[in-house]
Amino acid sequence: xxxxxxxxxxxxxxxxxxxxxxxxxxxxxxxxxxxxxxxxxxxxxxxxxxxxxxxxxxxxxxxxxxxxxxxxxxxxxxxxxxxxxxxxxxxxxxxxxxxxxxxxxxxxxxxxxxxxxxxxxxxxxxxxxxxxxxxxxxxxxxxxxxxxxxxxxxxxxxxxxxxxxxxxxxxxxxxxxxxxxxxxxxxxxxxxxxxxxxxxxxxxxxxxxxxxxxxxxxxxxxxxxxxxxxxxxxxxxxxxxxxxxxxxxxxxxxxxxxxxxxxxxxxxxxxxxxxxxxxxxxxxxxxxxx
Numbered sequence: 001x002x003x004x005x006x007x008x009x010x011x012x013x014x015x016x017x018x019x020x021x022x023x024x025x026x027x028x029x030x031x032x033x034x035x036x037x038x039x040x041x042x043x044x045x046x047x048x049x050x051x052x053x054x055x056x057x058x059x060x061x062x063x064x065x066x067x068x069x070x071x072x073x074x075x076x077x078x079x080x081x082x083x084x085x086x087x088x089x090x091x092x093x094x095x096x097x098x099x100x101x102x103x104x105x106x107x108x109x110x111x112x113x114x115x116x117x118x119x120x121x122x123x124x125x126x127x128x129x130x131x132x133x134x135x136x137x138x139x140x141x142x143x144x145x146x147x148x149x150x151x152x153x154x155x156x157x158x159x160x161x162x163x164x165x166x167x168x169x170x171x172x173x174x175x176x177x178x179x180x181x182x183x184x185x186x187x188x189x190x191x192x193x194x195x196x197x198x199x200x201x202x203x204x205x206x207x208x209x210x211x212x213x214x215x216x217x218x219x220x221x222x223x224x225x226x227x228x229x230x231x232x233x234x235x236x237x238x239x240x241x242x243x244x245x246x247x248x249x250x251x252x253x254x255x256x257x258x259x260x261x262x263x264x265x266x267x268x269x270x271x272x273x274x275x276x277x278x279x280x281x282x283x284x285x286x287x288x289x290x
Contacts, residue, residue, distance in 0.1 A: 034082070034084050034091055034093065035082035035083045035084035035091055035092075035093055036082060036083060036084070037080055037081065037082050038081055038082070038083045039073075039081070040071065040072060040073045040081070041070075041071065041072040041073075041081065041083040041090070041092060042069045042070070042071050042072075043069060043070045043085055043090045044068075044069060044070075045068075045069065045070055045114070045115050045117050045118040045119075045120075046117075047088060048070060048085075048088055048089070048090045048118070048120055049088040049089065049120040049121070050088070050089045050090070050120050050121045050122075050123065051070065051089075051090045051092070051112070051114070051118075051120065051121070051122050051123070052089060052090070052091045052092070052123045053092045053093075053094075053110065053112060053122070053123065053124045053125070054091075054092070054093045054094070054125050054126075055093070055094040055095075055110055055124075055125070055126045055127070055129050056094070056095055056096055056126070056127045056128070056129070057096055057126075057127060057128050057129055058074075058079050058094040058095075058096070058108060058109055058110050058126070058129045059109040059110070059126075059129040059130045059131075059132075059151075060094070060109070060110045060112070060124055060126055060129060060130070060131045060132070061109055061110070061111045061112070061132050061134075062112045062113075062114065062122065062124070062131075062132065062133040062134065063111070063112070063113050063114070063134050063136075064113075064114050064115070064116055064118075064134060064135045064136050064138060064139035064157075064158075065113060065114075065115070065116070065136065066115070066116060067113060067114075067115045068115060069115065070090060070112070070113070070114050070115065070118065071112070071113045072092050072110065072111070072112045072113075073110075073111050074094060074108050074109070074110055074111075075108055075109045075110075075111055076108025076109065077097075077108065078096060078097055078108045079094050079095065079096060079097065079108040079109075079110070080094070080095050080096075080097055081093070081094055081110070082094075082095065092110065092112065094110040109129075114139070116138045116139055118139070118141075119140060119141065119142065120141065120142055121141060121142045121143040121144070121145070122141060122143070122144045122145070122146075123145045123146075124144075124145070124146045124147070125146075125147050125148075126147075126148045126149070126151055127148075127149050127150070128148075128149060128150040128151055129148065129151050130148070130151045130152045130153070130154075130170075131146050131148055131151060131152075131153040131154070132153075132154045132155075133146070133154070133155045133156070133158065134156055134157060135155075135156065135157035135158035135159075135177075136157050137157040137176060138157075139157065139158050139159070140158070140159040140160065141158060141159075141160040141161075142160065142161050142162070143160060143161060143162040143163070143164070144158065144160055144162075144163050144164070145162075145164045146164070146165050146166070147165070147166040147167065148166075148167050148168075148170055149167075149168045149169070150168060150169045150170060151167070151170045152170045152171045152172075152173070152189075153165055153167060153170065153171075153172050153173070154172075154173040154174075154175075155173070155174045155175070155177055156173075156174070156175045156176055156177065157175070157176045157177065158177050158178075158179075159177070159178045159179075160177075160178075160179050160180075161179070161180045161181070162179065162180065162181050162182075162183075163177070163179040163181070163182040163183065163198075164182075164183045165182075165183070165184050165185070166184075166185040166186075167185070167186050167187070167189055168187045168188065169187065169188045169189060170186075170188075170189045171189045171190045171191070171192070171207075172184055172186060172189065172190070172191040172192070173191075173192045173193075173194075174191075174192070174193045174194070174196055175193070175194040175195055175196070176194070176195045176196075177195070177196050177197075177198075178196075178197040178198060178214075178215075179196070179197070179198040179199075180198055180199065180217070180218070181198060181199050181201065181218070182196070182198050182199065182200050182201070183200075183201040183202075184200070184201070184202045184203070184204070185203050185204075186203075186204045186205065186207055187204075187205045187206070188205065188206045188207060189204075189206075189207045190207045190208045190209070190210070190227075191204060191207065191208075191209045191210070191211075192210045192211075193210065193211035193212065193213070194211075194212045195212060195214045196211065196212070196213055196214060197213070197214045197215035197216075197217055198215075198217050198218060199217060199218025199219055199220055199276075200220035200221070200222065201220070201221055202220075202221065202222040202223065202224075203223050204223070204224045204225070204227060205224075205225045205226070206225065206226045206227060207224075207226075207227045208227045208228045208229070208230075208285075209222055209224060209227060209228070209229045209230070210229075210230045210231075211230070211231050211232065212232040213231070213232065213233055213234055214234060215234055215237060216233070216234065216237045216238075216239040216276050216278060217276070218276055219276050219277045219278070219279075220276070220277070220278045220279070221279045221280075222278075222279070222280045222281070223281050223282075224281070224282040224283070224285055225282075225283050225284070226282075226283065226284045226285060227282060227284075227285045228248070228282070228285040228286045228287070228288075229243070229280055229282055229285065229286070229287045229288070230287075230288045230290075231243075231278075231280065231287075231288070231289050231290070232289075232290045233254050233271070233278075233289065233290070236272075237271060237272055237276075238271065238272030238273040238274060238275035238276060239270070239271055239272065239274060239275065239276040239277070239278050240268070240269070240270045240271075240274035240275075240276070240277050240278065241254075241256070241267070241268065241269050241270075241271075241278045241280070241289065242266075242267075242268045242277065242278070242279050242280070243266065243267045243268075243280040243281075243287045243289060244265060244266040244267075244280070244281055244282075244287075245265050245266075245281075245282045245283075245284075245285060245286060245287050246265070246282070246283045246284065247283065247284050248265075248282060248284060248285045248286040248287065249264055249265070249286050249287070250263075250264065250265055250266055250267050250286070250287040250289075251267075251286075251287070251288050251289070252267050252269065252288075252289040252290075253288075253289070253290050254269070254271075254289050254290055256269030256270060256271055257269075257270060257271055257272070258270040258274075267287075267289065
């Protein structure tokens with residue numbers, strides 16, 4: 001009986017190993033990749049209007065610095081880089097090499113370095129990797145569109161017209177960023193904003209939202225299905241806040257010039273002329289305003 005059980009375990013192990021190998025081979029052979037495989041990439045920022053980055057399981061790190069070109073490399077030996085440049089677009093695709101189950105948990109990263117002089121757009125999409133964009137307070141973009149199915153995303157030190165971040169499972173962090181419009185869509189995960197200016201459009205299903213706003217420069221809406229909201233407002237500005245929770249408490253320590261309504265589940269208050277509306281709603285969770 002023991003011998004038979006041992007044989008069955010060996011056969012099961014072989015089948016699992018074979019399935020993994022076949023999966024890697026099929027993924028390598030059937031997936032369509034746009035571009036040519038290369039060790040690295042380099043492009044002039046004056047000839048590129050949009051950088052499009054796609055990655056399967058690789059972390060993506062975008063770093064702004066004083067340099068003359070847009071460059072991309074794979075750190076580590078478990079990934080491959082594919083590059084395509086056409087119609088003023090630079091397309092960078094990071095893929096895992098075949099048979100990477102043998103490398104255990106070692107994960108390589110796609111590192112993209114962009115000069116401060118680049119003023120175009122960035123699009124980043126990953127399956128299960130993290131995304132980080134560091135502007136170092138000297139980068140100005142037309143747009144940044146980041147999406148990750150399962151990974152954390154972080155943006156810091158950027159000025160831009162439009163920011164979009166979308167995730168299924170993972171946290172979002174935005175700091176020292178000035179965006180004319182900023183949209184966040186999260187299915188499961190927390191969102192943390194620190195030193196952010198602009199107009200917000202936030203929709204979250206399950207997770208907490210925390211924001212320390214540097215400046216309220218437009219109307220904003222924060223809608224949560226299940227999660228708490230902590231909002232810290234600037235001392236100066238013209239805005240009207242309407243915060244409500246269906247099954248949680250709403251509290252405020254902010255010195256509103258005019259408080260039109262206040263009870264356990266809702267607060268409405270204005271500061272300055274009340275030009276910009278800040279609307280906060282959560283079905284299940286508490287709201288705290290400072």
